[in-house]
Amino acid sequence: MPLLDINKPEIILVLNEAYDKEKRLRSYWVTKNTEKLQKAATLTREPTNYYEEDVMKHAMIAGLATITRDHKVATRNRRKVPLRDAKSMPGIESIRHEHSIINLGLGTAKEDPRLARPDTDLSPDPVMRPVDAKTRKIFFKPKPHFGREKYLHARAKILPENKYYHPECMSWDYGWRFSDSKMLGRAMHGRHLLLQKTLQSRVGPTPDPDYYKSPMHGYEKCAQ
Known part of the structure; x- marks a missing residue:
């Protein structure tokens, strides 16, 4: 407009x-x-001479009692042992037994004594596999050839699946227990990309080996 x-x-x-x-x-x-x-412009009450800071102080002092009470309650609750609902669920022993690390085939009590527990023990399963005794000695030996840094370097060379029972982060999902795959390696009676390997080789195409020649027929043998 x-x-x-x-x-x-x-x-x-x-x-x-x-x-x-x-x-x-x-x-x-x-x-x-x-x-x-x-009436609104005339002061009808006695002046208190309060400042803004005085009003804020009064409100803060009134709320200190609540803060103290909540702090005491929180401190008391932090000292309490948290209750596990699984202990009150019927049949939880059998459920835990069927889904334990031993029953899933991820470990044995011989390799990790922590797994040898009764079915009534509802404590969580261990996260990491036991450290090899040879690798553990690196941590306690003196520097510079041993120590914490050398220990971490040695542990970094181990696959995550050999250090943990389950993947602990999403990046471990790729390649986790890849050695168990049936697709690894070359098939015994499968096809081989001979032409592709020949063309991509450094020396170029090469003649076929002797066993690639066609067999000789009967009349060819007689002619010789």
């Missing part, structure tokens, strides 16, 4: 009428509410 041209006489008349109407309405409202305005 374009702006009004206030230099035109007809626009000036319209604006003057609007201003006069607004003045009359403002004067009427002030005249009607004169008593309320005077």
Whole structure:
């Protein structure tokens, strides 16, 4: 919408009428509410001389009791041993037994004595596999040829599946227990890409070996 041209006489008349109407309405409202305005502008209570900081301090002091109470309750709750709902579930012993690391075939009690537990023991299974005794000795030997840094380097060379029972992060899902796959290695009676390997070799194409020649027929042998 374009702006009004206030230099035109007809626009000036319209604006003057609007201003006069607004003045009359403002004067009427002030005249009607004169008593309320005077009452609101007059201080009818004793002055307290409070500052804004005093009001904030009063509100903070009133809330300190709640903070102290909540802190005591939180401290008491932190000292309590958390309850496991699994202990109250019927048949949880059999469920834990069927899904233990030993029953899943991921470990044995001989390799990890921590797995030899009764079915009534509902404590969580260990996360890491036991460390090899030879690797553990690196950690306790003196530097510079041994120590914590050498121990971590030695542990980094071990596959995650040989250090943990289950994948602990999403990046381990790729290649986890890849050695168990049946697709590893070349098939014994499968096809080989002989042409591709020949063309991509450094020496170029080579003649076929002797056992690639076609067999000789009877009349060829007689001719020789």
